[in-house]
Amino acid sequence: MEIHIDQLNKVYNKDFYALKDVSLSIGNGMFGLLGPNGAGKSTLMRILVTLMKPTSGKITVDGKNIHKHRKEIRKMIGYLPQDFRFFSKLKTWEFLDYSAALSGMTNNKQRKEAVDQMLEDVGLFDARDRQAGKLSGGMKRRLGIAQALINDPKLIVVDEPTTGLDPDERIRFRNLLSKISGEERVIILSTHIVADISSTCNQMALLSQGEVAFQGTPEDITEKARGSVWKVILTTRELEKVKEEYPVISTVMMEKGWEVILVADDLQGYPGEKIEPDLEHAYVYFMDKELNEFMVSEY
Numbered sequence: 001m002e003i004h005i006d007q008l009n010k011v012y013n014k015d016f017y018a019l020k021d022v023s024l025s026i027g028n029g030m031f032g033l034l035g036p037n038g039a040g041k042s043t044l045m046r047i048l049v050t051l052m053k054p055t056s057g058k059i060t061v062d063g064k065n066i067h068k069h070r071k072e073i074r075k076m077i078g079y080l081p082q083d084f085r086f087f088s089k090l091k092t093w094e095f096l097d098y099s100a101a102l103s104g105m106t107n108n109k110q111r112k113e114a115v116d117q118m119l120e121d122v123g124l125f126d127a128r129d130r131q132a133g134k135l136s137g138g139m140k141r142r143l144g145i146a147q148a149l150i151n152d153p154k155l156i157v158v159d160e161p162t163t164g165l166d167p168d169e170r171i172r173f174r175n176l177l178s179k180i181s182g183e184e185r186v187i188i189l190s191t192h193i194v195a196d197i198s199s200t201c202n203q204m205a206l207l208s209q210g211e212v213a214f215q216g217t218p219e220d221i222t223e224k225a226r227g228s229v230w231k232v233i234l235t236t237r238e239l240e241k242v243k244e245e246y247p248v249i250s251t252v253m254m255e256k257g258w259e260v261i262l263v264a265d266d267l268q269g270y271p272g273e274k275i276e277p278d279l280e281h282a283y284v285y286f287m288d289k290e291l292n293e294f295m296v297s298e299y
């Protein structure tokens, strides 16, 4: 499957551009859309699943304009929205059975088999008789992905699925996404958590203030930050000063002072060494550049 997003704009309240000239190409596998809160990720996801229309621009899936072929496209899509919450009194299996029936699975026997298999796949089989509304946060999220997957969609869109999960559940959820991704389908994962992407995605884009700041592989983006990530040992006073000048990624108190990781094109006046960048470093590097460009262009 090939998805092409072409010069998409979305304007809210007459003049606020939540998306600005967004163009992306997405192929089979797992695609990560990374950006801070407010970057426009949910807006893009909602347009992609045809719940909302763009102000201008178009999206095609295998050459078909999604808004012209809405019905057909919707059948291919499984969607887990950011605010997937429910207070269902139905049992877990009943909820999934209901979702399956809604998605057009009318054959009772086939549906029951599909529901049991899916409960097994997402690790909820033992909880199948529990009231869905009373499952833990992580289990609800897994039930959410189960309802998105039940009719075997070719395009799966998950919007901020790990927000609010504890670390165990977060890792479990990532593993589940990796397991369901394959050669035959596209999974689009939107998140503001770098680790969600570095552990699962083979393609990614960075979204910042409605614009694509980068598209490529996680390795490509990490490479861009090479030479700009530093490790320095500082006194508390130096640290305060450095924080005003550069984006600081981490600080650890050591015997010899603060060990600080920061991003800077050139670090003058401090004894530091350049270190191997990772995706987290690269994310901070790009976001800082965007922010600076934004400040320059606005003022």
Ligand code: ADP
Pocket: 012, 013, 018, 035, 036, 037, 038, 039, 040, 041, 042, 043, 044
């Ligand atoms: P993200 O998912 O990356 O947090 P969103 O797509 O939710 O970003 O929001 C992008 C921007 O658009 C934010 O500034 C948000 O406040 C604004 N926004 C989102 N939805 C609406 C709406 N329905 N009306 C007006 N502004 C909106």
